[in-house]
């Protein structure tokens with residue numbers, strides 16, 4: 001399942017610093033269901049460039065009304081944090097339990113931290129003499145600005161997961177996470193012993209990221225009702241004893257929903273708007289200044305912002321993905337991401353969509369709704385990945401995943417957090433984010449980017465007072481200038497009468 005065809009990336013099978021000694025293998029969510037068993041020719045017909053899944057020149061109506069484009073790449077980034085199969089074969093059947101997952105099946109950013117400062121020292125900035133390592137290494141671009149991934153002399157990115165340099169946007173998102181970690185280090189430096197600084201910053205970064213997955217990403221993708229149901233009533237289909245694993249129904253079908261969200265082209269900043277492939281393919285090369293992403297085009301950074309939308313979650317895939325430039329296979333159909341997904345499903349003997357729907361006790365889509373009969377697919381059988389996309393289209397007009405896809409994605413992502421004793425959901429379920437945020441109701445991806453210093457807000461920020469805070473310490477962390485405590489005092493006079501008396505839990509407006 002490598003994105004790089006012949007140049008497959010082989011990672012480490014042992015991850016020191018991770019809660020588990022090994023990264024593990026894949027598994028099945030529905031181990032007793034029979035396999036779909038499709039003719040490969042049919043799958044190629046369905047997924048090839050110019051075939052029924054090719055979006056062609058579809059226009060505005062294919063845009064999602066609710067999901068900004070940035071979430072496509074956050075979704076891809078989450079995928080690269082949890083699952084990587086560079087070894088299974090498309091030519092034969094694979095047993096999930098014999099296929100190694102080269103990522104820890106946890107949402108703990110091993111794509112960013114690698115195996116930690118000791119085992120992956122090349123990912124980290126050299127500390128001052130006598131100080132322990134705390135910050136991640138950030139690369140400089142052609143103008144010497146710290147806006148690129150660190151790279152070796154060949155231009156190859158030095159990062160925990162090579163796939164995060166596969167297109168410009170996910171590559172820049174990785175830079176944003178590196179900067180986020182480094183800002184957190186500065187933010188807590190005065191109140192944290194030097195020997196604990198790295199681990200404490202890493203925990204804070206992970207927990208804010210996990211919060212965003214639970215409170216922003218999942219509600220957008222599967223619906224708040226499904227998230228609430230899984231959290232309140234528990235998982236029904238994704239079960240594990242001890243360590244979590246990545247089910248193939250998730251990695252090979254449901255979580256590949258994101259491929260349908262990809263747009264043909266993106267507005268990157270005021271200068272650059274271009275096709276994702278080949279124009280914005282990073283080419284695994286340094287990112288020039290003119291291509292630095294302006295995140296206002298991808299997330300709702302400001303109240304009046306206008307980020308471009310992702311495409312609807314439906315059975316149409318952008319043509320640029322159906323002839324991927326970084327796959328060196330001479331056979332055109334093997335460069336189509338849709339064909340790869342469909343063949344991969346076959347090679348893992350996935351159950352077909354309708355069969356999973358009935359195992360979940362939900363009404364399956366009809367053959368008319370699926371529209372596969374004309375291609376020659378057997379009645380009542382659709383490939384699971386295609387089924388899940390069609391279900392989103394039929395049940396929610398492509399605004400979110402449907403009954404089967406939504407349940408699989410929610411159960412697995414929440415299960416990965418519940419099964420990780422270091423995650424906030426497992427370790428401290430009542431925890432709430434405390435880093436500064438804008439006036440969003442909760443800490444969001446936009447807040448993460450603003451805190452990381454890669455996006456500028458123009459709306460007032462709010463901050464929840466923590467034990468030990470003073471107006472001076474808050475002013476120092478926001479402005480780097482203690483004397484600006486007066487600005488914060490002035491902006492909050494309705495709730496602070498004595499500037500020496502502020503209380504944990506108070507929500508303060510932080511003026512710009």
Ligand code: HEM
Nearest residue numbers: 001003072075076079083084085251255256258259340344
């Ligand atoms: C932005 C453009 C993207 C490109 C070019 C891309 C490309 C690819 C490729 C080439 C593969 C391997 C296919 C195979 O051989 O089986 C893959 C796998 C995968 N993709 Fe994407 N992808 C993109 C975005 C996304 C998004 C947005 C998501 C989810 C939200 C996603 C989820 C996955 C998953 C779960 C896998 C399987 C990973 C594994 O286990 O190794 N991808 N993708």
